Amino acid sequence: MSLDRRDFLSLGGAAAVSGGLIIPAAAQQSPPQEAADHTIRIRSGLVELAPDRIVSTTTYDGQFPGPLLRLKEGRRVTIDIHNDTDTPEQLHWHGLFSPVDVDGAAEEGTPFIPAHGMRRIAFAAKPAGFRFYHSHVVPMGDLSKGSYSGQAAPLYVEPRNEPGAYDREVFLVLKEFEPTLSRGGDMAQDFLAPATKVSALEESGEAAMKASIAKGMPHGYEVGYGLFSINGRMLGKGEPIRVRAGERVLFHVLNASATEIRSLALPGHAFRVVALDGNAVPSPVEVPVLWLGTAERISAIVDMNHPGVWVMGDLADDDRGHGMGIVVEYAGRGGKPQWAKPKPFRWDYTRFGGPGAPAADEVIEMTFAKSNAARGGFNEWTINGQAFSMETMEPVFAIREGRRYRLRLRNASDDIHPVHLHRHSFELVRIAGKPTAGIMKDVVMLGGYQEIEVDVVADNPGATLFHCHQQLHMDFGFMALFRYV
Ligand SMILES: [Cu+2]
16 A cells, blocks of 8 residues: 555654644745646744644754655656755755755755755656655754754655555654753663674774873763654654554654664564665564664564554653654554563664675775864764865765775774765675675664674765764764765
C-alpha cells in the first residue's frame, strides 16, 4: 500500500500541523510561470510538542516534521523553495545523488536561497529509498539555526518496482528541541560492536586531552536538550500508532537530531532491518534495538504479534521521560502504555552485511582529532591535522571519476562520529577490524578510537562535501571537500 502526502497527514504521521496555528505566509515573490511539482516554504512556525509545550522555530511549511515528499525514482521533478525568513538558507537533499547546484551545500557551490526570496530547482530523484531533506547552514553557536531548528522532513523515493512485503508504512522522525550549550554530556558511547579500539589512536587522543586538562582548560561545549519528540509530539502527547495483531508494519526511522545518537525499542517486538540509510541490506536480520547516529535512517519491519499498549522509545530513561517515544496501541487494547528495558544489545553494522567487497583502486587515509575547547570554548576538530576553513575551502582530497576509493577513517578521539558523504553513497568494508560488504550508506558511526573503512566509487562529478553530521563537530572543523580532477 502506498500513501500520498494527504493520506500521510490524515493518518497523523506528521500530525504536528498544530491545530489552527497556521501563520500567514510573508509576501510572495512571483514564481516562474509553470507551476512546480512541489513547493516548500521555509518559515517560522509553532510546533505543539504537547498542549503546554509549544516551541517557535523555523520549519518547512509551518509544520514539524516538514511534509513527507514522495518522488519517483529517476523521474525529473521541479521544486520551488521559498525562504520567508530573514537569513539565506540551504536545503540539502540528504542521500540523493544530486548535482552540485541542487545538493544544498554552499561549500560545494550550491547557491543560497536568498532571504525573502526563492529558488526553483530541478533534478531526477535517485537512488530509490528513504532519504530526507534538511537545512545545511552553519549555525556555529547559534542554536536557533540550521539543524537545531525544525527544518527536517522525510523524503521517500519510490522504486520502479516496490516489493511491498508489508501491510503499511509508518515514518518516524526523532528530534529534540530547546537546545542549550553545556559542558559535557551523558550520551551512551559503549553500544557499538566490535568494541576493538586502535591503541595508537587511543594514546594520542588521551595524551592530548590530558595535556589540555593540565593547562586548566575545561571540557569543550556540548549541546543538551529540554524537549524530545517523535513526529513532533512528546511521548503520550500525540496520536498513538494504531495497529492490528498480525499486521506487518514497515517503520522508516529518521534521526533528525543536530547532535545526538538515538536508540529505539518496542517491548516484546523485534525489528527486521531491511534497509540502512534507505538502501536494502544483504542480510535483513532481526534485532531488539535500533541505534541511529545523527542523520542515519533505518527501515525495519515489525510483525505485530504481541498485543497490548506499548511505549516505543529511546533506551535513555531521561530522554524518554522528556518525550522521546511514541505509543503503539493494538486494536481493542487499552490502559497505560507499557515500557520494558531491553536486554543489553550492541549495534553491529556487519550483522546486516554480506561477503566479499571488491578491491579498491586507492586508499585515502583520514585521521580525526579533537583540540579540547580550542576555539572560544568549543572543541576544534581536524582531519589529518587541518580544521576545515571556509576561506581556503580546505582540506581537499583529489579523486578521479570511475575510480573506487577506500576511505580509511581513523578516530583519534573518544567521541562517536556519524560521518557523512554528500552526493554519493559508500559501501562498508571494515568496521573496527571486522570485514563486511554490500551495505550501502551515506552516514556511518565511527566509534571512539576506532577505525573503519568504506569504499566510494567516484561516479558523480562535482565538489563533494564530507563531514561529521554532529553539528558542533562539523561547524568547528570536521569537514573536507572531495574534488574531481
Ligand atoms: Cu563528529
